[in-house]
Amino acid sequence: xxxxxxxxxxxxxxxxxxxxxxxxxxxxxxxxxxxxxxxxxxxxxxxxxxxxxxxxxxxxxxxxxxxxxxxxxxxxxxxxxxxxxxxxxxxxxxxxxxxxxxxxxxxxxxxxxxxxxxxxxxxxxxxxxxxxxxxxxxxxxxxxxxxxxxxxxxx
Numbered sequence: 001x002x003x004x005x006x007x008x009x010x011x012x013x014x015x016x017x018x019x020x021x022x023x024x025x026x027x028x029x030x031x032x033x034x035x036x037x038x039x040x041x042x043x044x045x046x047x048x049x050x051x052x053x054x055x056x057x058x059x060x061x062x063x064x065x066x067x068x069x070x071x072x073x074x075x076x077x078x079x080x081x082x083x084x085x086x087x088x089x090x091x092x093x094x095x096x097x098x099x100x101x102x103x104x105x106x107x108x109x110x111x112x113x114x115x116x117x118x119x120x121x122x123x124x125x126x127x128x129x130x131x132x133x134x135x136x137x138x139x140x141x142x143x144x145x146x147x148x149x150x151x152x153x154x155x
Contacts, residue, residue, distance in 0.1 A: 004049055007049070025109045026074075028109035030061050031112035033062055034139075038148040042149040048093075059113045
């Protein structure tokens with residue numbers, strides 16, 4: 001089943017615990033949905049959500065998700081801003097997202113940004129030879145699938 005990026009984002013927003021100092025910022029959320037999409041493509045062969053991800057200066061960004069939270073800036077996104085009920089996401093997908101959270105959830109926004117900047121899908125979409133592209137360069141499903149599948153093979 002394919003979801004919307006907002007449904008996946010809402011699941012991750014619920015996972016954060018701001019009272020324990022675990023803030024879900026817009027930047028952090030963008031990277032988490034990117035990692036979820038990449039691993040879903042690599043491990044299951046299909047997209048997790050339909051919206052595209054682009055190579056923006058601060059890393060992979062889903063424009064639809066950006067528009068939803070652009071006013072948040074660096075402020076935490078709280079669970080009361082969630083639009084999706086938990087039961088709208090199937091149990092297998094929840095288990096998958098929990099695994100993504102277990103690996104990437106402990107990292108803050110800036111560390112996730114650094115990680116994505118070192119990875120081939122963002123770099124390939126962001127740079128044309130030596131020339132940096134402007135926003136709007138799509139990170140293809142095939143580049144994410146290939147990259148994350150190669151990581152899976154290394155494990």
